[in-house]
Amino acid sequence: GLHDAKIMDAVTMREFNALCLKPPRKMTSTQIKKLRLREKTSQPVFALFLNVSASTVKKWESGEKTPSGIALRLLNVVENNGLGIIQ
Numbered sequence: 001g002l003h004d005a006k007i008m009d010a011v012t013m014r015e016f017n018a019l020c021l022k023p024p025r026k027m028t029s030t031q032i033k034k035l036r037l038r039e040k041t042s043q044p045v046f047a048l049f050l051n052v053s054a055s056t057v058k059k060w061e062s063g064e065k066t067p068s069g070i071a072l073r074l075l076n077v078v079e080n081n082g083l084g085i086i087q
Contacts, residue, residue: 001026006024032075034059039083049083050074 027035036046037056042059045056052071059065068074077085 024076027067027072027075027079029061029066031079032057032067035075035079039078039081046083049078049086060086 036043039046041049043057047054047057050057051073056065056071058069074086
């Protein structure tokens with residue numbers, strides 16, 4: 001939005017993003033399961049909140065897969081603020 005409004009140029013936006021956005025913290029399978037249990041949800045319900053399949057949550061918790069990208073960022077948001085933040 002700031003770039004489109006010609007308030008900041010592209011280089012400034014890259015610098016702004018680099019300063020403001022920390023990379024999401026990686027999470028182990030155990031940490032993901034503890035987070036889900038802390039939020040008192042089943043795997044299918046947790047998956048609905050995160051907009052992923054229940055089998056994806058199951059694979060994360062078993063260590064078969066690891067979350068990345070937006071899923072990892074969303075897990076970090078839930079860890080810091082609870083599921084209520086994304087309702």
